[in-house]
């Protein structure tokens with residue numbers, strides 16, 4: 633009995649109203665708030681950095697889940713700790729020393745996540761499990777919201793086996809909607825990120841898909 637957590641991504645929120653958007657999704661029952669940090673280098677898009685994340689912090693009453701799509705990671709870890717991230721996730725493809733990066737994230741007092749692009753096998757994180765609180769399985773190529781779901785259920789199943797009885801979350805990120813959510817939940821995921829499915833139409837008042845359908849997996 634894994635409880636499925638929903639982590640709406642504010643990448644699909646109204647960028648002029650982050651405070652209200654965060655309040656709206658939490659009022660709808662969001663378990664975590666997912667914050668997508670992009671550097672225009674690791675991924676072909678730019679979003680926000682530590683000062684913006686710090687500004688989100690007082691609005692987030694649940695858990696601030698920060699997904700770094702940046703390289704390098706290590707020089708910015710302390711800045712995201714200071715900004716108030718609860719979970720900080722780095723990509724295994726972002727550099728040669730993910731082991732060190734995960735140690736540094738925990739050392740800065742945050743939970744440590746590691747993300748896998750669709751082309752990266754589960755084995756890439758096999759020896760990182762004891763340093764990891766969350767494995768994020770990308771089901772789109774990172775960079776943009778609203779992309780088509782890429783089926784990674786085989787990878788999710790493998791990761792669930794590798795994790796064994798460790799308290800490690802499996803998070804799915806990309807193309808999660810009421811159709812795809814049940815597939816990944818059945819494969820062993822327990823945290824579902826959803827951007828465009830939650831903020832359909834880009835309006836604060838329309839996260840309805842979220843509460844009613846996605847959680848009912």
Ligand code: DX5
Pocket residue numbers: 641643644666668699772773774775776777778779805806807808825826827828829
């Ligand atoms: C993609 C981001 C995702 C994105 C998901 O690079 O990491 O978190 O916001 O958006 P949807 O749910 O629209 O695929």
Ligand code: ZN
Pocket residue numbers: 641666667668699805825
């Ligand atoms: Zn993300």
